[in-house]
Amino acid sequence: MFDTQRFREVVEPAARPAVEIPWNQVEADLGHELPSDYKWLVETYGPGTIDGFLEVLQPVTKFAPIRLQSRVARSREILKTYVDHGEVIPADPSELVAVAVTDNGDTVYWMARPQHAPDSWTIALNSARNDVWEFFDGGIVPFLTATLTREVTFSSFPRNFPERIPVTFTAHA
Numbered sequence: 001m002f003d004t005q006r007f008r009e010v011v012e013p014a015a016r017p018a019v020e021i022p023w024n025q026v027e028a029d030l031g032h033e034l035p036s037d038y039k040w041l042v043e044t045y046g047p048g049t050i051d052g053f054l055e056v057l058q059p060v061t062k063f064a065p066i067r068l069q070s071r072v073a074r075s076r077e078i079l080k081t082y083v084d085h086g087e088v089i090p091a092d093p094s095e096l097v098a099v100a101v102t103d104n105g106d107t108v109y110w111m112a113r114p115q116h117a118p119d120s121w122t123i124a125l126n127s128a129r130n131d132v133w134e135f136f137d138g139g140i141v142p143f144l145t146a147t148l149t150r151e152v153t154f155s156s157f158p159r160n161f162p163e164r165i166p167v168t169f170t171a172h173a
Contacts, residue, residue: 007141014046021043048171053102068098090133095111107128109125123135
């Protein structure tokens with residue numbers, strides 16, 4: 001399970017009404033279920049930027065660059081191209097599901113294994129500046145909590161991320 005209270009202590013939600021998401025349609029579009037911690041995160045926080053740097057992809061948003069469905073499709077095309085050119089990635093492109101992006105072009109993926117058990121998916125982080133892959137054994141909320149409290153650090157992220165705790169969440173209007 002994931003600790004929503006701890007995450008709320010680290011990242012205070014913006015004052016906004018709850019986001020209504022047609023999860024059945026979103027999951028049908030993607031062809032698989034999504035993790036429950038992601039659903040909680042999206043419904044609670046909605047679209048916005050974490051510490052001015054990281055965006056969790058959203059299934060319903062007017063901001064195309066962070067729309068989950070289109071980002072997943074595009075990232076799979078890119079990953080397939082990498083494989084076709086001999087680059088090594090940690091899983092088949094169909095098993096890497098984009099879930100967040102940074103201002104530096106880094107992508108946070110779910111390792112969708114097994115596909116029909118989304119609450120057991122773990123995280124893979126790919127730096128845009130090189131072919132480094134880093135891993136976290138947990139879902140998106142535990143990953144963000146550990147990253148934002150600096151319990152875990154990743155070479156892909158700048159040393160000053162996050163700048164402070166509690167972390168700023170800026171909602172998109």
